Structures are given as structure tokens and as C-alpha cells.
Amino acid sequence: MSAITHHVPDAILAAYAAGSLPQAFAVAVASHVSLCAHCRAALEAHQAVGGVILEDTKAVAVSASLKDSILAQLDAPFTPEPVYERNGIFPGPVMEMMQGRAPRWKKLGMGVRQDILSADAHGSVRLLYIPPGQAVPDHSHNGLEMTLVLQGSFSDETGRFGVGDLEIADETVEHTPVADPGAACVCLAATDAKLRFNALVPRLLQPLFRI
Amino acid sequence: MLQLQAGWDLKSDPLLRRPRKQDMLTQTIDRQNLANSEKVMPRRESEPVSQVKTEYSNETIWMLAVRDNRDRDAFAALFDHFAPRLKGFIIKGGVSPQQAEEIVQDVMLTIWRKADMFDPHRAQVSAWIYQIARNRRIDIARKENRPMPEALKEEPELEPDASQILGLEQETTQLKQALASLKPEQREVIEKAYLGELTHQEISTQTGLPLGTIKSRIRLGLQRLRHELKDLTQ
Ligand SMILES: [Zn+2]
Numbered sequence: 473m474s475a476i477t478h479h480v481p482d483a484i485l486a487a488y489a490a491g492s493l494p495q496a497f498a499v500a501v502a503s504h505v506s507l508c509a510h511c512r513a514a515l516e517a518h519q520a521v522g523g524v525i526l527e528d529t530k531a532v533a534v535s536a537s538l539k540d541s542i543l544a545q546l547d548a549p550f551t552p553e554p555v556y557e558r559n560g561i562f563p564g565p566v567m568e569m570m571q572g573r574a575p576r577w578k579k580l581g582m583g584v585r586q587d588i589l590s591a592d593a594h595g596s597v598r599l600l601y602i603p604p605g606q607a608v609p610d611h612s613h614n615g616l617e618m619t620l621v622l623q624g625s626f627s628d629e630t631g632r633f634g635v636g637d638l639e640i641a642d643e644t645v646e647h648t649p650v651a652d653p654g655a656a657c658v659c660l661a662a663t664d665a666k667l668r669f670n671a672l673v674p675r676l677l678q679p680l681f682r683i
Numbered sequence: 684m685l686q687l688q689a690g691w692d693l694k695s696d697p698l699l700r701r702p703r704k705q706d707m708l709t710q711t712i713d714r715q716n717l718a719n720s721e722k723v724m725p726r727r728e729s730e731p732v733s734q735v736k737t738e739y740s741n742e743t744i745w746m747l748a749v750r751d752n753r754d755r756d757a758f759a760a761l762f763d764h765f766a767p768r769l770k771g772f773i774i775k776g777g778v779s780p781q782q783a784e785e786i787v788q789d790v791m792l793t794i795w796r797k798a799d800m801f802d803p804h805r806a807q808v809s810a811w812i813y814q815i816a817r818n819r820r821i822d823i824a825r826k827e828n829r830p831m832p833e834a835l836k837e838e839p840e841l842e843p844d845a846s847q848i849l850g851l852e853q854e855t856t857q858l859k860q861a862l863a864s865l866k867p868e869q870r871e872v873i874e875k876a877y878l879g880e881l882t883h884q885e886i887s888t889q890t891g892l893p894l895g896t897i898k899s900r901i902r903l904g905l906q907r908l909r910h911e912l913k914d915l916t917q
Contacts, residue, residue, distance in 0.1 A: 483887030490879040491817040491829065497883075498830045505832035512832065513902075516805060522817070522877040523810030524859045531767030532774060538784055539762050542791050543755065550796060553828070564833035 478637040480504055480511050489518035496595035496662040499565050500618040500638065503660060506563040507636040561622045561635075566599070566660060575599050582606055595664040602626065602657045608649035615665030616642045619649070624657035626650060739845075740852055742808040750798040762791055765812055772816065776878045782823075789819045800834065803848045807855045817879065 480488070480501055487493040488501045505511045556567035562575075569589040577585035583603040590597045595615075599622075602608050608619070608626055618640050625634040628649040633639050641647060651657035739747075742764065748757035766787050773783040793815050801811055821829040862873065876886050 481887070484883045486876055486886050487881070487883035489814070489817070490877050490881075491821045492879040492881060493883060495825065495827060495830070502830035502832045512835075515832070516810070518877075519810040519814050520807060520855055520858055521862070521873070522813035523807050524855065524862055525874055525877045526765075526768055526772050526813045526816070527809045527859070528862070529768045529772040529775065532771040532780070532783075534766050534770050534784060534787060538766065538788065539759065542762065542788055543759065545792060546755065546758070546795055550792075552796070555834075558833060565830040568828075568830065 475634055476508050476510070476636040478631070478633060478639060479508065480514070480638060481640065482514070484640070485511065485514055486518050486521075489515060489522055494595055494664045496590065496597045496664060497616070497618055499569060499589075499597050500620050500660060500662040502565040503563045504620055504636065504638045506558065506565060561658060563622075566622075569597060575601075577601060580609065584609060595662065597660065597662045600657075600659050600661055602651040602659075604651050604653045604656060606651050608651065608657070608659070609661075615663055616640065617661065617663045619662075620660040622658045622660060624655040625652045626657050626659070627652055738849055739803075740808075743803050743848065743852065746794075746798070746801055746808045746811075747803065749795065750801050753798075758795060761794065761808075765809075766791060769812070769816055772878070773820065775874075776820065776880065778820075786816070786819050786823065789823075790816050793819065804844060804851065805835075807851060809855075813877075820879070 484493065484497070484501065488498055493501065501511075505515055554572075556564050556572060558564050559567050559572075562570070566589075570587075575587040577587055577599075579585055584606055585601040586609070587599040588596060589599065600609060602624075604624075608628075618638060619633070620638050621633050621635050623635060625632060625637075626649040627633070628639075628647040630639070630641075630645070630647060632652070633649075639649070742761070745754075745757040745760045745764075748754035749761065769787045769790055770780070770783050773786050774780055778786065790812065794812060797815070801808070806814075818829045818831070862870065865873065872881075872889050875881050876889065881889070
């Protein structure tokens with residue numbers, strides 16, 4: 473854990489605490505925080521600010537019946553939401569996205585595999601498996617992308633990223649991440665734009681792969 | 684630290700097995716006198732442990748009573764304190780008053796049901812409730828669950844560390860003062876950010892965030908975390 477050197481920037485952590493971060497990034501941030509004590513403490517600090525704002529908010533009277541209605545429901549049965557535990561290299565929020573299953577890898581060529589956990593107009597979350605020496609499928613020039621390393625490591629023009637490290641790149645960063653020698657690199661990639669590759673798969677095939 | 688809330692009748696408080704603020708202050712002074720007189724004449728202090736406990740904020744006392752004893756009166760007290768604030772907070776975030784009450788109801792029920800997740804060593808009641816309110820708001824708006832970090836696993840029988848809980852309350856008081864000392868425009872930006880009205884890009888271009896205060900809070904939070912994680916691995 474102490475080896476993590478690339479953290480969540482403050483503004484993104486504040487947006488996550490406030491609930492204004494797009495869903496795909498929220499998954500990446502929640503996963504990083506699960507692995508990183510530093511960002512957990514930082515998140516708690518942001519939540520403390522939110523708490524103070526809530527405390528200081530001007531009260532608005534609630535309906536007379538609300539309290540009794542809530543008190544009457546305290547004993548009502550309810551189904552707790554399932555809690556997804558970390559499983560191997562996959563933190564709880566990733567397990568939640570997979571609903572407890574194992575990754576379903578689809579081949580992308582050159583030994584690279586992916587499992588799209590969610591993809592819509594607002595963004596996508598997927599797992600990537602990159603053999604040593606292979607390039608990480610790059611979807612820059614297209615909104616913001618967050619890449620969280622879960623196994624192995626990759627390096628690019630901006631540095632080296634090991635387990636727990638979060639790389640955040642926007643369209644201004646032209647980078648070519650390559651998996652380091654050793655174990656295959658597995659990472660979680662989140663973007664707020666429709667996926668698009670610069671390499672590996674010709675543009676024409678993209679609808680087929682939903683990338 | 685001890686914030687007596689207006690409208691809260693101390694005499695009818697079933698939880699109030701603690702002295703009033705004034706009594707507490709005089710007792711603190713008495714204890715100091717005792718300590719001084721000890722040099723001359725050794726004397727045994729009475730109930731030094733419960734003395735510390737009396738300084739928890741009302742909200743913390745209520746929340747712990749809900750968590751540990753499923754105390755409905757304490758829950759009602761939490762409702763009286765937080766429900767109108769939550770409603771105001773949610774309306775400020777752009778929700779209609781009627782839907783705001785539905786969310787208030789959701790949040791209050793979640794507080795009751797997930798009370799065992801509350802850890803006063805790590806979060807003030809207000810921060811914990813803020814986080815629940817943000818979740819419920821997102822769950823309803825997006826119709827999907829907000830991804831949450833894994834919960835820290837803790838030793839269930841770990842004794843509460845009063846100094847840590849009080850330390851956190853003190854920090855929050857400082858944070859409150861820091862926010863109160865901001866210029867109105869800055870304060871407005873902070874409110875917007877934590878109400879969820881600003882994107883992360885907008886937050887990153889704002890200079891009004893009280894980052895200094897947040898940073899010191901992070902340092903202390905890290906100390907606490909390390910302490911806790913050490914307990915876990917021992
Ligand atoms: Zn971090």
C-alpha cells in the first residue's frame with residue numbers, strides 16, 4: 473500500500489465526496505481509495521467539510537407527519553444491499569461492478585484482453601489485461617481517462633504506475649503506456665467519453681467490439 | 684465541543700446521565716484543584732473515565748445510543764436535529780421540497796439501519812450523514828448505486844478511544860471556524876462544491892477551497908488510520 477505514488481487529485485476527490493463525479497470515475501476513485509490509506513484519509517477530510525456545510529445549512533421545517541412516519545418504519549423488514557468484498561486483485565467496487573463474478577476476458581489481439589463492465593453515452597468502465605511489453609490500449613484525445621493498476625505495472629512518458637497507482641490523463645496528454653516486464657498488467661480503465669482506440673483495432677471494427 | 688442545541692430539553696433527555704455544561708466546567712476546575720492538592724495530601728479522583736465521556740457532542744451521544752442500544756429517543760433527537768437541515772441542504776441542491784422529504788426519509792432510515800457502520804473515531808456524525816445523503820441523492824437521481832470504497836474492517840471489541848473521538852470533534856470545530864472565516868463569495872463556492880453543483884473541472888479551477896485546513900485534517904486522519912491499521916495487523 474505504501475508503494476502507491478499516484479493519487480487522486482483533490483478536486484476529483486471533492487467531486488467524488490459531493491457525488492458530482494461521473495459514475496465511471498466514481499468506480500475508479502472508490503477502487504483506489506479501497507487500496508490507498510492516504511486518499512481514504514483525504515476523502516474523510518472532504519466528507520468532514522460536507523458535514524460542516526450540512527450542519528450549518530439553514531433548517532427547513534419538515535411536514536408534521538414525517539417524524540412519526542419514519543419512526544413507524546424503524547421495525548419494517550428491509551433487504552440490506554449486498555456487500556462485495558475484495559477478491560484477489562479486484563477491490564470491492566470492481567467486484568460490485570462484476571456482481572461477484574470473475575472477469576470475462578475478450579481477446580483484442582496481441583495478447584491484450586478486455587472485459588467491458590459498463591459502457592454507455594456517459595462513459596465506460598472496463599478491465600484490461602496487457603502482457604508484458606505490450607501497449608495499453610490508449611483512448612486519449614477523447615475526454616478524461618483514469619487507469620488504476622490492479623496487477624503488474626506499466627510505464628509511459630509521464631512515469632511508472634504500479635499496483636494501486638491511478639493515472640489520470642486528458643486529451644492534452646499524448647501517451648503510450650506499455651506494460652512492464654514481469655507479471656501481466658491488469659488495470660481498470662474508466663473514461664467519460666465513448667471508447668475509441670488509436671491502435672490495435674481499425675476504426676471500422678469499433679462498433680463490433682463496442683470500443 | 685459540547686454543543687447544546689436550542690430546543691433540546693435537557694431535563695427530559697433520557698441519555699443525559701451527564702452534568703450540565705456549567706457543572707462540567709466547575710468539575711474540571713475542581714479536578715485541577717484536586718491535582719494541585721495531591722502534592723500536599725494524596726486524594727483519589729472520582730470517576731475519571733466517565734468525566735471524559737461527558738464531553739462528546741450531543742450528536743455523537745445520540746448516534747452511539749442508536750448504534751449500541753437501538754435507542755429510539757436518541758433517534759428522534761437525531762431526527763429533530765438533522766431532518767430540517769437535511770431538507771434545507773437537499774432543496775439547496777435543486778430538489779423539490781416534496782422529493783426532498785422523501786430523500787430525508789430515506790436518509791434517516793439508512794442512519795437507523797446502517798448505524799453499526801458509524802465509527803466516531805473516523806467520522807463526525809454530520810460527516811457520516813452527509814455521505815449517506817449524497818449516496819441517496821445519487822441513487823435516486825441516477826437509478827444506480829454510487830460506488831463506495833471498501834469498508835475498513837475493525838476489531839469489533841476494540842475499546843472506544845475517547846481521546847481520539849474528542850480529537851476528531853475538536854478538529855471539526857476548527858474546520859467549522861475556518862469555513863466561517865471565509866469571505867461570503869468563497870463560502871458560496873465551497874457550499875456549491877459540496878452540494879454537488881460543481882464538476883471536478885470547476886472545483887479544480889476554484890481557488891476558494893480551504894485546502895490548508897483540509898490538508899491538516901488529512902494528516903491527522905492518516906495518523907488515525909495508521910493507528911487503526913496497526914491494531915488490525917497485530
Ligand atoms: Zn491515493
